[in-house]
Amino acid sequence: MPTKIVLGLQHGDEGKGRVVDDLVQTWADVIVRFQGGGNAGHTVYDEDGNKFVTHILPVGVLNKNKFNLIAKGCVVNIVDLYKEIKSLDVKPKNLLVSGLCPTIEPVHLAKDRVKYQGRLGTTGRGIGPAYSDFYARDSVLFKDIVNNPSESLSKIQEKFFDYQTYLAETYMVDKDEDIHLLIEKNFETFNDWIKEYYDAAEYLEPFLLKKENMIQDLYAADLNILLEGAQGSGLSINSVNYPDVTSSSPSVGEALNSTGLNHRQIDEVIGVIKSYKTKVGTGKFPSEIFSSYANILAEVGKEYGATTGRPRKCGWLDLDEVKSAVVENGVTHLCVTKTDVMTHVDNPMYYAEEMFFKTPRIYNVTREDEGFNTLLGHISQHTGVKNISFTTGPKRGEVVWYTELIDD
């Protein structure tokens, strides 16, 4: 059966969550998160407008009849995972977690806060330091914690105290009060985390994936598998935007590494793009808007981080970055989100390293509207993707799938 993958092709926050949710309702049997961690915030509004946000959990957990996996390429904070599972009342029959997922420990939260949050504008969820330990082969894995919580805790404590000692020694030399405050804050975080540690480890044991290559059994059983990307191509650790990136790669390549599927088992690559662009954190942003349009987009589009609550910077659609991501990932379909937000502003876009302002305004999100058709036409022409889908509003059910522009 076909496997589909949903990827963000900008800087995250493209609306992947609601696109995944639509496919969960209509198509998918199995939903797999394959990279990143609790830095993601996938937002879904149901038919009645009720809002749900998942961070480390795949969006498929919102549907009690679907089976979800967190694959080994994800980094997992077991305390946050435990809380998220409880808050959404997820059961082990609906979710399993790879035992090979590296875990996010208090030392990673501390290092992220001390070293990277200010410098790179990270989400502060410990993502970079957790992946660093993984590649240094120094991670405590998810299976280590659920199978042997007390031995794992000793290792976690040792790493944390080593780091605190290093900070204390730095303080002795520099006498920097900020370091002193950070040391105290780290202890608070550590103590809060430890309080929940044993409960989390025990509660999560039934969620441990017992057979690592189970995905191949699901594939052989003809189930519809949906791979749910987090963040976006522009934030990939392998992108030209390094170091203003996250520490995983939201790409087809990473999905294969993480899940154990092979490239011939991927049938559709769906790239999600917002009809304008937003960005949080540091790094270049050639299509950034500096006029009042930025405020209009931010207000109408509710552009505040689902994980951190930070305001997002707004810019016009950058088709150069979309084109690169399309090529690198072999994108077969594009889904354009938040097109309704564009009815409040003019409709310029950025391509071939220049801004183009002379595009007609969008008044209605329908194919009869000249501005809307122009938007879809430009996207198709400049990316080479002819299957374009779009959303007409924020709620479940408001996705129009696969408009074949070339055949018009």
Ligand code: IMP
């Ligand atoms: P980290 O992933 O927390 O290390 O943050 C690295 C960069 O990626 C920062 O600029 C974050 O704002 C950005 N980032 C991480 N996750 C997301 C996301 O889900 N949406 C948008 N930006 C993100």
